[in-house]
Amino acid sequence: MIGGRKVGVFAAMSLDGHLAEPNDGLDFLASVQREDEDYGYMAFASRVVGYVVGRRTFDVVTELCGGQFPHAGKWPIYVVTSTASDRSDMDGVTFGSLENLASWLEANTPETQGDGIIWCDGGGQLISALSDQIDEWTLSVVPTLLGAGIPLFREGRPSVRLLAVGAASYDSGLIQLRYTLAP
Known part of the structure; x- marks a missing residue:
């Protein structure tokens, strides 16, 4: 939890743990894209x-x-950055430091009750920095070995114990793993 809000990750990665290719590309995700399958995205996004x-x-x-950022206007958005931004043209998007995240969440998002959640959408540097405060993990493993790229986790993060709460396999070869933060 951050600022009294439940935090979740919903991410896809290669079998060798990369969120993106070395050039920030996401072409490897095409191998599992199906018109009739969203892998639980809509349920999570709701x-x-x-x-x-x-x-x-x-x-x-x-x-x-x-x-255009695809989630602009859907929810309050906080972009964690160490540099100033000239992107003040996007409604509902705030740029700020990791240190100010909790106070921004308290001021701009409702308390998460029931199933409500703050979506932490990376990349690896942000997810690693917040890994001990993330309550729910939904990781979709794409059956591809990239060999290099943007890793889901960085070295030096805290050790975090998780509990497995579900797993699903799909015809595309994607395996989805769900975890919660252990008490």
């Missing part, structure tokens, strides 16, 4: 009350989507 993303991930996704 619970989101706020969104936290690292600056690099924000910039890459914004570029891939033609200059």
Whole structure:
């Protein structure tokens, strides 16, 4: 929990633990894309009350989507950055430091009750920094070995014990693992 809010990760990664290819590409995800399968994304997204993303991930996704961040306007968004931003043109998007995240969540998102959740959407640097405060993990493992890329976890993070709460396999070869923070 951060600022009294439940935090969750919903991410896809290669079998060798990479969120993206070395050039920030996501082409490896195409091998598991199916028109009739969202791998639980819509159910997860229906619970989101706020969104936290690292600056690099924000910039890459914004570029891939033609200059528009796809989640802008859906939820309050906090972009964790160590540099000032000139992107003040996006409604509902705040840029700030990791140190100010908890106070921003308290001021801009409702307390998470029931299934409500703050979505922490990486990248690896942000997820590693918050790994001991993330309550729910949904990790979709794509059957691809990238060999290099942006890792889900960085060295030097705290040790965190998790409890397995579910797993699912799909015809595409994707395996989805679900964990919660152990008490």
